[in-house]
Amino acid sequence: MANELTLSVNSVKQVVSAPAEMPLLFALRNHLKLKGPRLGCGMAQCGACAVLLNGEEIRSCVTPVSYAVGKEVTTIEGLPARWATEKGLSAADAAKTLHPVQQAWIEEQVPQCGYCQSGMMIAAVDLLARIPNPSIAQIKNAFTNKPPSPHLCRCGTYSAIITAVQRAARAMQG
Amino acid sequence: MSEANGRTPATTLTRRGVVKMGGALFVSFALPIGDSACAAKAAVSLDPTQLASWLEIRSDDTIVMRTGRTEIGTGMSGYYPQVVAEELRVRPEVISLIMGDTDKTPDGGYSAGFISGMANVRKVAAYTYHALLGLAARQLGVPVESLTVVDGVVLGSGRKIRYGQLVQGQRLDLKIPVTGTPAKADRTKWVGVTSLDGYTVTGDPPLKPLSQCKVIGTSHPIPGIPDKVTGKTRWCCDVTVPNMLHARMIRPTTLGATLISVGEIDKKQFPTTAIVTMGNLVAVVSPSEWEAVSAAPVVAAGMKWTDWAGLPGSENVTRTLREYRWSAPPASRGKAAEVSAAMAKAAKTISASYDQPYVRHAPIGPFVAVADVRSDGGVTVWTHSAQSQGLRARLAYMLGATPEQVVVRWLDHSGQFGRTTLGGDGAEADAVILSKLTGKPVRVQWTLQEDLAWSSVSPAWVADIQAGLDAHGRVIVLRSSFYSPHMFDPRPVGALLAGMPCSTSPPGGWIATEWPYDRIQNRLEEAFGMPNLGADASSSGLRGHIMRTPGQRQQNFALEALVNEAAAAVGADPIQFRLAHTTDPRLIDILEATSKAASWEPRTSPHPKARRTGTAPLTGRGVCIIVRQNAYWAGIAEIEVTPTTGVIRVINFTIGVDPGKIINPRQLDRCMKSGVVMGLSEALKEEVTFDKGAVTSTNWSRYKILTMEETPQIKVVQISRDDKGFGGGSEAANAVGPQAVAAAFFDATGVYARRIPLTPAYVMTLLKVS
Numbered sequence: 001m002a003n004e005l006t007l008s009v010n011s012v013k014q015v016v017s018a019p020a021e022m023p024l025l026f027a028l029r030n031h032l033k034l035k036g037p038r039l040g041c042g043m044a045q046c047g048a049c050a051v052l053l054n055g056e057e058i059r060s061c062v063t064p065v066s067y068a069v070g071k072e073v074t075t076i077e078g079l080p081a082r083w084a085t086e087k088g089l090s091a092a093d094a095a096k097t098l099h100p101v102q103q104a105w106i107e108e109q110v111p112q113c114g115y116c117q118s119g120m121m122i123a124a125v126d127l128l129a130r131i132p133n134p135s136i137a138q139i140k141n142a143f144t145n146k147p148p149s150p151h152l153c154r155c156g157t158y159s160a161i162i163t164a165v166q167r168a169a170r171a172m173q174g
Numbered sequence: 175m176s177e178a179n180g181r182t183p184a185t186t187l188t189r190r191g192v193v194k195m196g197g198a199l200f201v202s203f204a205l206p207i208g209d210s211a212c213a214a215k216a217a218v219s220l221d222p223t224q225l226a227s228w229l230e231i232r233s234d235d236t237i238v239m240r241t242g243r244t245e246i247g248t249g250m251s252g253y254y255p256q257v258v259a260e261e262l263r264v265r266p267e268v269i270s271l272i273m274g275d276t277d278k279t280p281d282g283g284y285s286a287g288f289i290s291g292m293a294n295v296r297k298v299a300a301y302t303y304h305a306l307l308g309l310a311a312r313q314l315g316v317p318v319e320s321l322t323v324v325d326g327v328v329l330g331s332g333r334k335i336r337y338g339q340l341v342q343g344q345r346l347d348l349k350i351p352v353t354g355t356p357a358k359a360d361r362t363k364w365v366g367v368t369s370l371d372g373y374t375v376t377g378d379p380p381l382k383p384l385s386q387c388k389v390i391g392t393s394h395p396i397p398g399i400p401d402k403v404t405g406k407t408r409w410c411c412d413v414t415v416p417n418m419l420h421a422r423m424i425r426p427t428t429l430g431a432t433l434i435s436v437g438e439i440d441k442k443q444f445p446t447t448a449i450v451t452m453g454n455l456v457a458v459v460s461p462s463e464w465e466a467v468s469a470a471p472v473v474a475a476g477m478k479w480t481d482w483a484g485l486p487g488s489e490n491v492t493r494t495l496r497e498y499r500w501s502a503p504p505a506s507r508g509k510a511a512e513v514s515a516a517m518a519k520a521a522k523t524i525s526a527s528y529d530q531p532y533v534r535h536a537p538i539g540p541f542v543a544v545a546d547v548r549s550d551g552g553v554t555v556w557t558h559s560a561q562s563q564g565l566r567a568r569l570a571y572m573l574g575a576t577p578e579q580v581v582v583r584w585l586d587h588s589g590q591f592g593r594t595t596l597g598g599d600g601a602e603a604d605a606v607i608l609s610k611l612t613g614k615p616v617r618v619q620w621t622l623q624e625d626l627a628w629s630s631v632s633p634a635w636v637a638d639i640q641a642g643l644d645a646h647g648r649v650i651v652l653r654s655s656f657y658s659p660h661m662f663d664p665r666p667v668g669a670l671l672a673g674m675p676c677s678t679s680p681p682g683g684w685i686a687t688e689w690p691y692d693r694i695q696n697r698l699e700e701a702f703g704m705p706n707l708g709a710d711a712s713s714s715g716l717r718g719h720i721m722r723t724p725g726q727r728q729q730n731f732a733l734e735a736l737v738n739e740a741a742a743a744v745g746a747d748p749i750q751f752r753l754a755h756t757t758d759p760r761l762i763d764i765l766e767a768t769s770k771a772a773s774w775e776p777r778t779s780p781h782p783k784a785r786r787t788g789t790a791p792l793t794g795r796g797v798c799i800i801v802r803q804n805a806y807w808a809g810i811a812e813i814e815v816t817p818t819t820g821v822i823r824v825i826n827f828t829i830g831v832d833p834g835k836i837i838n839p840r841q842l843d844r845c846m847k848s849g850v851v852m853g854l855s856e857a858l859k860e861e862v863t864f865d866k867g868a869v870t871s872t873n874w875s876r877y878k879i880l881t882m883e884e885t886p887q888i889k890v891v892q893i894s895r896d897d898k899g900f901g902g903g904s905e906a907a908n909a910v911g912p913q914a915v916a917a918a919f920f921d922a923t924g925v926y927a928r929r930i931p932l933t934p935a936y937v938m939t940l941l942k943v944s
Binding site: 018019022023026029030034035036038039040041042043045046048075076077080098102105106109110111112113114115116117118121139140141143144145149150151152153154155156157158159160161162 | 246247249395398399403404405408412537538539540586588591621840841844845847848849852855873874875879880881883884885888
């Protein structure tokens with residue numbers, strides 16, 4: 001049964017007509033046309049669908065859309081604005097500034113196929129909010145042992161991700 | 175220019191007007207599809223002899239390059255512009271790429287076949303460069319010899335002209351010489367489709383010497399990365415078309431089950447959903463993706479299927495291969511009589527057998543496709559296949575259509591490591607069949623479980639190897655026999671289940687080894703093939719397919735294992751032992767450079783402190799090399815193994831490569847590191863499991879792959895050479911990990927590991943048995 005649900009996604013309030021139990025991922029991709037988060041395993045085992053909910057990483061493939069009502073959802077499309085708000089950037093500066101994590105992902109040339117990388121960047125933003133200057137061991141731990149599952153990359157970009165997280169950490173503190 | 179020798183195609187210049195195409199106003203050398211009146215009409219394929227099918231130079235100095243090959247996650251979308259920029263003397267940033275669309279690209283070919291694809295566009299660029307020089311000479315009124323080009327500006331006798339100005343209002347009838355034909359299904363040919371190589375550009379245009387390259391050899395960034403990072407990329411899974419239905423497939427309960435009854439759908443619960451069947455192909459379709467997702471398990475629960483139990487169970491794979499009555503090897507190399515005689519005279523012989531399980535490509539993104547089969551017979555398919563023309567050929571064959579009736583459009587998707595290299599095995603056949611049956615465009619999104627259970631799979635191998643050594647401890651003769659099920663079965667599962675025509679070839683053997691040790695001349699290599707396991711199933715069972723460094727990865731694992739065992743048998747350091755069996759300077763150099771980077775101290779294996787028991791971690795190190803596609807690789811693993819838990823941790827891994835001329839050092843560095851990850855994943859974790867009827871390793875907790883925490887510190891060694899051409903600089907990075915780790919395990923424990931994966935349970939078994 002469809003419900004009228006008001007979501008706040010990337011700071012924009014939008015009404016989605018959908019069953020309450022439908023995963024948030026389907027609302028983001030099919031209703032709101034935000035294609036950053038992607039379907040991987042569909043059971044919270046890989047991280048390709050990760051988004052931020054009130055600033056913390058969740059897996060949108062198993063999170064009911066109704067659970068996101070009243071909370072703030074951030075996808076990679078919304079990361080630049082999130083950073084601009086945090087830093088209090090002017091509109092002109094905000095328009096030409098990516099989130100430091102995204103910038104680091106470009107500078108370190110992290111994505112190979114790139115399918116998992118939206119989720120990887122969300123996990124990086126989540127980590128850097130908790131631990132601003134993580135060691136390699138802390139990065140490995142966050143991307144592997146934080147529930148519900150490791151973030152998996154089949155291309156094997158883990159080394160590049162570690163370097164990029166550290167680059168982003170420096171940029172965010174600078 | 176080499177017109178005198180007749181090898182460079184003649185160029186003529188004609189005047190033509192400004193041409194409208196694709197809504198944009200631009201000027202180009204020529205139109206790929208004839209005159210402007212035809213431009214508005216969609217073409218089904220480009221004429222590969224037309225320059226503009228490959229390359230357009232626009233009046234704003236930007237360049238569009240077209241290739242039928244695609245980006246598969248290894249950076250080719252960056253390397254192609256580098257190569258073209260080098261020959262044209264422009265910056266790579268001005269070049270944009272159109273990849274993989276059969277109606278917009280000329281050549282087809284394997285996406286993994288970068289070297290041949292690059293050779294094509296390099297020649298096209300060289301032909302174009304020399305034609306441009308000719309144009310400029312006429313326009314500037316100076317001899318060609320006096321011209322130089324910097325960043326797309328031709329300079330001569332104090333005058334200059336940009337490429338964009340040169341081509342403005344001009345049409346250059348430059349014919350590109352090619353050989354080849356478009357891919358076409360043919361059941362009598364290998365893998366069932368001809369011409370998977372695509373077109374080859376021929377002739378011998380003057381190329382820039384590699385020693386003078388300025389763009390090749392630099393770390394040009396991959397153009398698609400910013401859009402992938404910001405969410406702007408349009409992925410294959412993002413494609414929607416008007417009136418599209420979403421489908422979820424309902425697969426049989428086992429690989430061989432056939433449909434007895436479908437049951438009904440509760441229209442109150444799923445008002446817009448319909449069940450579509452053809453043979454054993456079943457799907458639910460709905461305009462709402464979530465409704466289709468929700469309906470699929472409910473419909474599946476009401477369906478009845480026959481029983482089938484035609485698989486041996488994954489625990490019995492090795493026994494099944496051992497007990498199979500193999501006929502004469504379809505592939506063999508070497509002289510049996512000489513090898514037998516030499517083996518009889520050897521001072522010492524050693525032999526061993528090795529096993530490798532079924533593994534799979536296992537993309538993070540399950541396969542997806544959209545198909546629109548129209549009433550006029552035209553078909554458009556949106557795909558992430560790495561073999562667009564091959565896919566087109568297979569889909570046309572399935573439909574009884576001509577390849578020209580099918581247009582394949584390519585988009586980015588999850589890395590798939592060879593699963594679509596032969597043009598098959600994706601969701602495309604499902605989507606085409608469902609679109610034909612429903613009369614609407616259909617999007618088929620596989621689930622992870624479906625992808626891990628029903629896609630084609632890299633088959634298991636067993637190998638028997640025997641070496642004869644002389645009195646000095648040097649290998650003088652070697653015999654190797656490799657056994658595996660079919661590994662070239664790219665038939666799409668949808669076509670098989672629906673009973674639609676599909677094309678493959680019978681199983682055969684394949685010797686994939688490129689021999690690295692020139693001092694071991696006396697060899698006999700044999701490769702045996704058998705049908706898919708469960709081949710009698712309606713789905714043809716476990717459909718074997720190539721996967722990254724196919725065949726050679728598995729064969730090299732066993733050959734290098736025996737080399738490691740032979741070194742230990744004669745008390746030699748494994749690297750010194752390898753150096754003693756080659757005179758090839760490239761192998762010697764990469765081994766020496768890699769061992770130096772790993773601070774390798776010569777000694778024999780196992781380690782003096784090797785043992786099999788205890789709670790304290792033991793350390794070990796091991797080496798493996800491979801030579802593939804004009805590239806020389808060495809890998810050195812340093813591991814810790816804890817006997818009481820069986821857990822192996824790879825602490826450091828050093829990987830070296832000499833791929834001839836390195837095109838892009840940073841991207842090569844990344845591909846090497848990520849290839850190590852995939853190799854270690856295979857060494858430690860990966861195994862497809864199945865019972866008598868179905869695959870059981872159908873999620874990430876059952877089909878385990880390496881995580882970030884398990885990734886070692888990785889050191890990279892690169893040797894670039896200007897005099898050896900280009901080699902395969904990415905693919906085989908996954909092939910050195912498994913044997914290097916197995917050798918390191920022996921070094922730590924003194925126990926040979928002749929099977930992978932080295933899971934804790936298997937390690938404990940190995941240590942207890944010994």
